[in-house]
Amino acid sequence: MSSGGLTLKRRTLVAGLAVLTLSLAGCSSSVSGVAEPAASADGTTARIAASLDSMLLTPADFPAPYQAIVLSPQAVAQAAADLGGIPAGAKVEPAGxxxxxxxxxxxxxxxxxxxxxxxxxxxxxELTRVDRPLAARKAEIGQCLDVTTTKDGATAHVTTKILPGPPIDADDTAAMRQTVTSGESGAEVKQSMLTLVGQVGDVRVSATYMSFGAGKPDSATLDQVFTEAVQKVRAA
Incomplete structure:
Protein backbone atom coordinates (compact mmCIF):
# COMPACT_ATOMS: atom_id res chain seq x y z
CA MET A 1 0.00 0.00 0.00
CA SER A 2 1.33 3.47 -0.84
CA SER A 3 1.81 6.20 1.76
CA GLY A 4 -1.22 7.91 0.21
CA GLY A 5 -3.25 4.78 0.91
CA LEU A 6 -2.13 4.78 4.52
CA THR A 7 -3.07 8.44 4.87
CA LEU A 8 -6.53 7.72 3.52
CA LYS A 9 -6.93 4.77 5.88
CA ARG A 10 -5.95 6.89 8.87
CA ARG A 11 -8.64 9.40 7.92
CA THR A 12 -11.35 6.80 8.18
CA LEU A 13 -12.83 5.66 11.49
CA VAL A 14 -14.77 2.42 11.78
CA ALA A 15 -18.39 2.44 10.60
CA GLY A 16 -17.79 5.46 8.40
CA LEU A 17 -16.90 7.86 11.22
CA ALA A 18 -14.47 10.14 9.33
CA VAL A 19 -12.60 12.79 11.27
CA LEU A 20 -9.76 15.31 10.74
CA THR A 21 -7.24 16.12 13.73
CA LEU A 22 -4.70 18.49 15.32
CA SER A 23 -2.34 18.13 18.30
CA LEU A 24 -4.45 18.28 21.44
CA ALA A 25 -4.06 20.54 24.44
CA GLY A 26 -4.18 19.13 27.97
CA CYS A 27 -7.34 17.81 29.58
CA SER A 28 -8.80 19.25 32.77
CA SER A 29 -10.56 16.74 34.97
CA SER A 30 -13.27 17.82 37.36
CA VAL A 31 -13.93 14.42 38.96
CA SER A 32 -13.05 13.70 42.56
CA GLY A 33 -11.54 10.85 44.52
CA VAL A 34 -8.15 9.19 44.90
CA ALA A 35 -6.91 6.30 42.81
CA GLU A 36 -5.50 3.49 44.91
CA PRO A 37 -4.17 0.35 43.13
CA ALA A 38 -6.04 -2.75 44.25
CA ALA A 39 -5.63 -6.46 43.58
CA SER A 40 -6.91 -9.78 44.87
CA ALA A 41 -5.03 -11.82 47.47
CA ASP A 42 -2.99 -13.68 44.83
CA GLY A 43 -1.86 -10.44 43.16
CA THR A 44 -4.21 -10.65 40.18
CA THR A 45 -7.01 -8.21 39.37
CA ALA A 46 -10.38 -8.93 40.99
CA ARG A 47 -13.00 -10.05 38.47
CA ILE A 48 -16.22 -8.13 37.93
CA ALA A 49 -19.05 -10.53 37.13
CA ALA A 50 -21.15 -8.20 34.97
CA SER A 51 -20.79 -8.42 31.18
CA LEU A 52 -18.94 -5.67 29.36
CA ASP A 53 -21.98 -4.89 27.23
CA SER A 54 -24.05 -4.25 30.34
CA MET A 55 -21.44 -1.84 31.73
CA LEU A 56 -20.79 0.07 28.49
CA LEU A 57 -22.30 3.53 28.05
CA THR A 58 -25.24 3.84 25.68
CA PRO A 59 -25.74 6.38 22.86
CA ALA A 60 -28.08 8.31 25.16
CA ASP A 61 -25.19 8.91 27.57
CA PHE A 62 -23.36 11.08 25.03
CA PRO A 63 -24.19 14.79 25.09
CA ALA A 64 -25.16 16.72 21.97
CA PRO A 65 -23.86 17.09 19.33
CA TYR A 66 -22.19 13.66 19.61
CA GLN A 67 -23.99 10.89 17.74
CA ALA A 68 -22.88 7.58 19.23
CA ILE A 69 -23.02 3.96 18.10
CA VAL A 70 -21.92 0.74 19.78
CA LEU A 71 -19.41 -1.04 17.56
CA SER A 72 -19.69 -4.68 16.54
CA PRO A 73 -16.85 -7.06 17.55
CA GLN A 74 -15.63 -6.98 13.94
CA ALA A 75 -15.44 -3.18 13.94
CA VAL A 76 -13.81 -2.96 17.38
CA ALA A 77 -10.50 -4.45 16.20
CA GLN A 78 -10.00 -1.79 13.53
CA ALA A 79 -11.11 1.03 15.80
CA ALA A 80 -8.65 -0.09 18.51
CA ALA A 81 -5.78 0.05 16.00
CA ASP A 82 -6.83 3.56 14.94
CA LEU A 83 -6.85 4.75 18.54
CA GLY A 84 -3.50 3.18 19.34
CA GLY A 85 -1.81 4.56 16.24
CA ILE A 86 -0.14 1.23 15.41
CA PRO A 87 -1.72 -0.73 12.51
CA ALA A 88 -2.20 -4.46 12.95
CA GLY A 89 0.72 -6.34 11.44
CA ALA A 90 2.99 -3.29 11.27
CA LYS A 91 6.72 -3.50 11.95
CA VAL A 92 7.48 -1.50 15.07
CA GLU A 93 10.71 0.09 16.26
CA PRO A 94 11.70 -0.37 19.04
CA ALA A 95 10.61 -3.96 18.47
CA GLY A 96 9.33 -4.38 22.02
CA GLU A 126 -13.58 1.22 25.40
CA LEU A 127 -13.97 -1.45 28.09
CA THR A 128 -11.49 -4.33 28.15
CA ARG A 129 -10.99 -7.35 30.36
CA VAL A 130 -7.42 -7.49 31.68
CA ASP A 131 -5.48 -9.86 33.89
CA ARG A 132 -2.95 -7.43 35.29
CA PRO A 133 -2.95 -4.00 36.97
CA LEU A 134 -2.82 -0.79 35.00
CA ALA A 135 0.59 0.01 36.50
CA ALA A 136 2.14 -2.73 34.38
CA ARG A 137 0.81 -1.22 31.17
CA LYS A 138 1.89 2.28 32.21
CA ALA A 139 5.43 0.99 32.70
CA GLU A 140 5.42 -0.45 29.18
CA ILE A 141 4.15 2.77 27.63
CA GLY A 142 6.82 4.70 29.49
CA GLN A 143 9.45 2.73 27.58
CA CYS A 144 7.81 3.45 24.21
CA LEU A 145 7.34 7.20 24.03
CA ASP A 146 8.74 7.49 20.49
CA VAL A 147 7.82 4.69 18.09
CA THR A 148 8.17 4.22 14.33
CA THR A 149 5.79 1.93 12.45
CA THR A 150 6.12 0.54 8.94
CA LYS A 151 3.45 -1.30 6.98
CA ASP A 152 3.23 -1.92 3.24
CA GLY A 153 6.13 0.46 2.69
CA ALA A 154 4.48 3.35 4.53
CA THR A 155 6.05 4.80 7.68
CA ALA A 156 4.47 6.67 10.59
CA HIS A 157 5.80 8.09 13.84
CA VAL A 158 3.91 7.77 17.12
CA THR A 159 4.89 10.02 20.01
CA THR A 160 3.39 9.77 23.48
CA LYS A 161 3.42 12.14 26.41
CA ILE A 162 2.37 10.79 29.80
CA LEU A 163 0.05 13.09 31.74
CA PRO A 164 -1.08 12.94 35.38
CA GLY A 165 -3.83 10.37 35.86
CA PRO A 166 -7.31 11.81 36.47
CA PRO A 167 -8.44 11.74 40.12
CA ILE A 168 -11.41 9.39 40.15
CA ASP A 169 -12.69 6.46 42.21
CA ALA A 170 -10.80 3.68 40.42
CA ASP A 171 -8.07 1.22 41.40
CA ASP A 172 -5.59 3.15 39.26
CA THR A 173 -5.65 5.79 36.51
CA ALA A 174 -3.53 7.10 33.65
CA ALA A 175 -3.65 9.77 30.96
CA MET A 176 -1.66 10.37 27.80
CA ARG A 177 -1.50 12.50 24.70
CA GLN A 178 -0.44 10.79 21.46
CA THR A 179 0.33 12.10 17.99
CA VAL A 180 0.65 9.95 14.88
CA THR A 181 2.44 11.62 11.97
CA SER A 182 2.24 9.93 8.57
CA GLY A 183 2.63 10.82 4.92
CA GLU A 184 5.42 12.41 2.94
CA SER A 185 7.15 15.66 3.90
CA GLY A 186 4.99 18.61 2.94
CA ALA A 187 1.85 16.50 2.91
CA GLU A 188 1.92 15.08 6.41
CA VAL A 189 -1.17 14.09 8.34
CA LYS A 190 -1.25 14.37 12.12
CA GLN A 191 -3.72 12.27 14.04
CA SER A 192 -3.90 13.21 17.72
CA MET A 193 -5.51 11.44 20.64
CA LEU A 194 -6.04 12.46 24.25
CA THR A 195 -6.81 9.42 26.41
CA LEU A 196 -8.00 8.96 29.99
CA VAL A 197 -7.74 5.49 31.52
CA GLY A 198 -9.10 3.99 34.72
CA GLN A 199 -9.12 0.41 35.98
CA VAL A 200 -11.68 -1.15 38.28
CA GLY A 201 -10.96 -4.79 39.09
CA ASP A 202 -10.32 -6.60 35.82
CA VAL A 203 -12.07 -3.98 33.67
CA ARG A 204 -10.01 -1.23 32.09
CA VAL A 205 -11.94 1.87 30.99
CA SER A 206 -10.47 4.12 28.30
CA ALA A 207 -11.96 7.32 26.91
CA THR A 208 -10.23 8.93 23.91
CA TYR A 209 -10.79 12.23 22.14
CA MET A 210 -9.53 11.97 18.57
CA SER A 211 -9.36 14.67 15.92
CA PHE A 212 -7.59 15.53 12.67
CA GLY A 213 -8.54 19.21 12.40
CA ALA A 214 -7.86 22.54 14.01
CA GLY A 215 -9.52 23.52 17.25
CA LYS A 216 -9.29 22.79 20.94
CA PRO A 217 -10.13 19.33 22.28
CA ASP A 218 -13.54 18.89 23.88
CA SER A 219 -12.16 18.22 27.35
CA ALA A 220 -15.53 18.73 29.01
CA THR A 221 -17.20 15.93 27.07
CA LEU A 222 -14.17 13.67 27.43
CA ASP A 223 -14.21 14.15 31.21
CA GLN A 224 -17.96 13.62 31.35
CA VAL A 225 -18.11 10.36 29.46
CA PHE A 226 -14.99 9.00 31.16
CA THR A 227 -16.40 9.74 34.60
CA GLU A 228 -19.75 8.15 33.75
CA ALA A 229 -18.05 5.12 32.22
CA VAL A 230 -15.90 4.48 35.30
CA GLN A 231 -18.84 5.03 37.65
CA LYS A 232 -20.96 2.54 35.70
CA VAL A 233 -18.26 -0.13 35.99
CA ARG A 234 -17.74 0.67 39.66
CA ALA A 235 -21.47 0.25 40.31
CA ALA A 236 -21.65 -3.16 38.57
Whole structure:
Protein backbone atom coordinates (compact mmCIF):
# COMPACT_ATOMS: atom_id res chain seq x y z
CA MET A 1 0.00 0.00 0.00
CA SER A 2 1.33 3.47 -0.84
CA SER A 3 1.81 6.20 1.76
CA GLY A 4 -1.22 7.91 0.21
CA GLY A 5 -3.25 4.78 0.91
CA LEU A 6 -2.13 4.78 4.52
CA THR A 7 -3.07 8.44 4.87
CA LEU A 8 -6.53 7.72 3.52
CA LYS A 9 -6.93 4.77 5.88
CA ARG A 10 -5.95 6.89 8.87
CA ARG A 11 -8.64 9.40 7.92
CA THR A 12 -11.35 6.80 8.18
CA LEU A 13 -12.83 5.66 11.49
CA VAL A 14 -14.77 2.42 11.78
CA ALA A 15 -18.39 2.44 10.60
CA GLY A 16 -17.79 5.46 8.40
CA LEU A 17 -16.90 7.86 11.22
CA ALA A 18 -14.47 10.14 9.33
CA VAL A 19 -12.60 12.79 11.27
CA LEU A 20 -9.76 15.31 10.74
CA THR A 21 -7.24 16.12 13.73
CA LEU A 22 -4.70 18.49 15.32
CA SER A 23 -2.34 18.13 18.30
CA LEU A 24 -4.45 18.28 21.44
CA ALA A 25 -4.06 20.54 24.44
CA GLY A 26 -4.18 19.13 27.97
CA CYS A 27 -7.34 17.81 29.58
CA SER A 28 -8.80 19.25 32.77
CA SER A 29 -10.56 16.74 34.97
CA SER A 30 -13.27 17.82 37.36
CA VAL A 31 -13.93 14.42 38.96
CA SER A 32 -13.05 13.70 42.56
CA GLY A 33 -11.54 10.85 44.52
CA VAL A 34 -8.15 9.19 44.90
CA ALA A 35 -6.91 6.30 42.81
CA GLU A 36 -5.50 3.49 44.91
CA PRO A 37 -4.17 0.35 43.13
CA ALA A 38 -6.04 -2.75 44.25
CA ALA A 39 -5.63 -6.46 43.58
CA SER A 40 -6.91 -9.78 44.87
CA ALA A 41 -5.03 -11.82 47.47
CA ASP A 42 -2.99 -13.68 44.83
CA GLY A 43 -1.86 -10.44 43.16
CA THR A 44 -4.21 -10.65 40.18
CA THR A 45 -7.01 -8.21 39.37
CA ALA A 46 -10.38 -8.93 40.99
CA ARG A 47 -13.00 -10.05 38.47
CA ILE A 48 -16.22 -8.13 37.93
CA ALA A 49 -19.05 -10.53 37.13
CA ALA A 50 -21.15 -8.20 34.97
CA SER A 51 -20.79 -8.42 31.18
CA LEU A 52 -18.94 -5.67 29.36
CA ASP A 53 -21.98 -4.89 27.23
CA SER A 54 -24.05 -4.25 30.34
CA MET A 55 -21.44 -1.84 31.73
CA LEU A 56 -20.79 0.07 28.49
CA LEU A 57 -22.30 3.53 28.05
CA THR A 58 -25.24 3.84 25.68
CA PRO A 59 -25.74 6.38 22.86
CA ALA A 60 -28.08 8.31 25.16
CA ASP A 61 -25.19 8.91 27.57
CA PHE A 62 -23.36 11.08 25.03
CA PRO A 63 -24.19 14.79 25.09
CA ALA A 64 -25.16 16.72 21.97
CA PRO A 65 -23.86 17.09 19.33
CA TYR A 66 -22.19 13.66 19.61
CA GLN A 67 -23.99 10.89 17.74
CA ALA A 68 -22.88 7.58 19.23
CA ILE A 69 -23.02 3.96 18.10
CA VAL A 70 -21.92 0.74 19.78
CA LEU A 71 -19.41 -1.04 17.56
CA SER A 72 -19.69 -4.68 16.54
CA PRO A 73 -16.85 -7.06 17.55
CA GLN A 74 -15.63 -6.98 13.94
CA ALA A 75 -15.44 -3.18 13.94
CA VAL A 76 -13.81 -2.96 17.38
CA ALA A 77 -10.50 -4.45 16.20
CA GLN A 78 -10.00 -1.79 13.53
CA ALA A 79 -11.11 1.03 15.80
CA ALA A 80 -8.65 -0.09 18.51
CA ALA A 81 -5.78 0.05 16.00
CA ASP A 82 -6.83 3.56 14.94
CA LEU A 83 -6.85 4.75 18.54
CA GLY A 84 -3.50 3.18 19.34
CA GLY A 85 -1.81 4.56 16.24
CA ILE A 86 -0.14 1.23 15.41
CA PRO A 87 -1.72 -0.73 12.51
CA ALA A 88 -2.20 -4.46 12.95
CA GLY A 89 0.72 -6.34 11.44
CA ALA A 90 2.99 -3.29 11.27
CA LYS A 91 6.72 -3.50 11.95
CA VAL A 92 7.48 -1.50 15.07
CA GLU A 93 10.71 0.09 16.26
CA PRO A 94 11.70 -0.37 19.04
CA ALA A 95 10.61 -3.96 18.47
CA GLY A 96 9.33 -4.38 22.02
CA UNK A 97 6.75 -1.62 21.61
CA UNK A 98 4.04 -3.57 19.83
CA UNK A 99 0.73 -3.33 21.71
CA UNK A 100 -0.17 -6.36 23.83
CA UNK A 101 -2.27 -9.00 22.09
CA UNK A 102 -5.94 -8.19 22.64
CA UNK A 103 -9.04 -10.35 22.39
CA UNK A 104 -11.80 -8.42 20.61
CA UNK A 105 -14.62 -10.83 21.42
CA UNK A 106 -17.72 -9.52 23.25
CA UNK A 107 -16.52 -10.97 26.57
CA UNK A 108 -13.16 -9.19 26.24
CA UNK A 109 -13.71 -5.81 24.54
CA UNK A 110 -16.67 -3.45 24.11
CA UNK A 111 -16.59 -0.03 22.46
CA UNK A 112 -18.87 2.90 21.73
CA UNK A 113 -17.94 5.85 19.49
CA UNK A 114 -19.55 9.28 19.55
CA UNK A 115 -18.97 11.62 16.60
CA UNK A 116 -19.19 15.41 16.44
CA UNK A 117 -19.72 15.87 12.71
CA UNK A 118 -19.18 19.65 12.79
CA UNK A 119 -15.78 19.37 14.46
CA UNK A 120 -15.06 16.08 12.69
CA UNK A 121 -13.92 14.59 15.97
CA UNK A 122 -14.79 11.54 18.04
CA UNK A 123 -14.96 10.46 21.66
CA UNK A 124 -14.53 6.72 22.10
CA UNK A 125 -15.14 4.67 25.24
CA GLU A 126 -13.58 1.22 25.40
CA LEU A 127 -13.97 -1.45 28.09
CA THR A 128 -11.49 -4.33 28.15
CA ARG A 129 -10.99 -7.35 30.36
CA VAL A 130 -7.42 -7.49 31.68
CA ASP A 131 -5.48 -9.86 33.89
CA ARG A 132 -2.95 -7.43 35.29
CA PRO A 133 -2.95 -4.00 36.97
CA LEU A 134 -2.82 -0.79 35.00
CA ALA A 135 0.59 0.01 36.50
CA ALA A 136 2.14 -2.73 34.38
CA ARG A 137 0.81 -1.22 31.17
CA LYS A 138 1.89 2.28 32.21
CA ALA A 139 5.43 0.99 32.70
CA GLU A 140 5.42 -0.45 29.18
CA ILE A 141 4.15 2.77 27.63
CA GLY A 142 6.82 4.70 29.49
CA GLN A 143 9.45 2.73 27.58
CA CYS A 144 7.81 3.45 24.21
CA LEU A 145 7.34 7.20 24.03
CA ASP A 146 8.74 7.49 20.49
CA VAL A 147 7.82 4.69 18.09
CA THR A 148 8.17 4.22 14.33
CA THR A 149 5.79 1.93 12.45
CA THR A 150 6.12 0.54 8.94
CA LYS A 151 3.45 -1.30 6.98
CA ASP A 152 3.23 -1.92 3.24
CA GLY A 153 6.13 0.46 2.69
CA ALA A 154 4.48 3.35 4.53
CA THR A 155 6.05 4.80 7.68
CA ALA A 156 4.47 6.67 10.59
CA HIS A 157 5.80 8.09 13.84
CA VAL A 158 3.91 7.77 17.12
CA THR A 159 4.89 10.02 20.01
CA THR A 160 3.39 9.77 23.48
CA LYS A 161 3.42 12.14 26.41
CA ILE A 162 2.37 10.79 29.80
CA LEU A 163 0.05 13.09 31.74
CA PRO A 164 -1.08 12.94 35.38
CA GLY A 165 -3.83 10.37 35.86
CA PRO A 166 -7.31 11.81 36.47
CA PRO A 167 -8.44 11.74 40.12
CA ILE A 168 -11.41 9.39 40.15
CA ASP A 169 -12.69 6.46 42.21
CA ALA A 170 -10.80 3.68 40.42
CA ASP A 171 -8.07 1.22 41.40
CA ASP A 172 -5.59 3.15 39.26
CA THR A 173 -5.65 5.79 36.51
CA ALA A 174 -3.53 7.10 33.65
CA ALA A 175 -3.65 9.77 30.96
CA MET A 176 -1.66 10.37 27.80
CA ARG A 177 -1.50 12.50 24.70
CA GLN A 178 -0.44 10.79 21.46
CA THR A 179 0.33 12.10 17.99
CA VAL A 180 0.65 9.95 14.88
CA THR A 181 2.44 11.62 11.97
CA SER A 182 2.24 9.93 8.57
CA GLY A 183 2.63 10.82 4.92
CA GLU A 184 5.42 12.41 2.94
CA SER A 185 7.15 15.66 3.90
CA GLY A 186 4.99 18.61 2.94
CA ALA A 187 1.85 16.50 2.91
CA GLU A 188 1.92 15.08 6.41
CA VAL A 189 -1.17 14.09 8.34
CA LYS A 190 -1.25 14.37 12.12
CA GLN A 191 -3.72 12.27 14.04
CA SER A 192 -3.90 13.21 17.72
CA MET A 193 -5.51 11.44 20.64
CA LEU A 194 -6.04 12.46 24.25
CA THR A 195 -6.81 9.42 26.41
CA LEU A 196 -8.00 8.96 29.99
CA VAL A 197 -7.74 5.49 31.52
CA GLY A 198 -9.10 3.99 34.72
CA GLN A 199 -9.12 0.41 35.98
CA VAL A 200 -11.68 -1.15 38.28
CA GLY A 201 -10.96 -4.79 39.09
CA ASP A 202 -10.32 -6.60 35.82
CA VAL A 203 -12.07 -3.98 33.67
CA ARG A 204 -10.01 -1.23 32.09
CA VAL A 205 -11.94 1.87 30.99
CA SER A 206 -10.47 4.12 28.30
CA ALA A 207 -11.96 7.32 26.91
CA THR A 208 -10.23 8.93 23.91
CA TYR A 209 -10.79 12.23 22.14
CA MET A 210 -9.53 11.97 18.57
CA SER A 211 -9.36 14.67 15.92
CA PHE A 212 -7.59 15.53 12.67
CA GLY A 213 -8.54 19.21 12.40
CA ALA A 214 -7.86 22.54 14.01
CA GLY A 215 -9.52 23.52 17.25
CA LYS A 216 -9.29 22.79 20.94
CA PRO A 217 -10.13 19.33 22.28
CA ASP A 218 -13.54 18.89 23.88
CA SER A 219 -12.16 18.22 27.35
CA ALA A 220 -15.53 18.73 29.01
CA THR A 221 -17.20 15.93 27.07
CA LEU A 222 -14.17 13.67 27.43
CA ASP A 223 -14.21 14.15 31.21
CA GLN A 224 -17.96 13.62 31.35
CA VAL A 225 -18.11 10.36 29.46
CA PHE A 226 -14.99 9.00 31.16
CA THR A 227 -16.40 9.74 34.60
CA GLU A 228 -19.75 8.15 33.75
CA ALA A 229 -18.05 5.12 32.22
CA VAL A 230 -15.90 4.48 35.30
CA GLN A 231 -18.84 5.03 37.65
CA LYS A 232 -20.96 2.54 35.70
CA VAL A 233 -18.26 -0.13 35.99
CA ARG A 234 -17.74 0.67 39.66
CA ALA A 235 -21.47 0.25 40.31
CA ALA A 236 -21.65 -3.16 38.57
Missing amino acids: CKPPTQDYGPDSTAMIVGTDNDKRATVTV
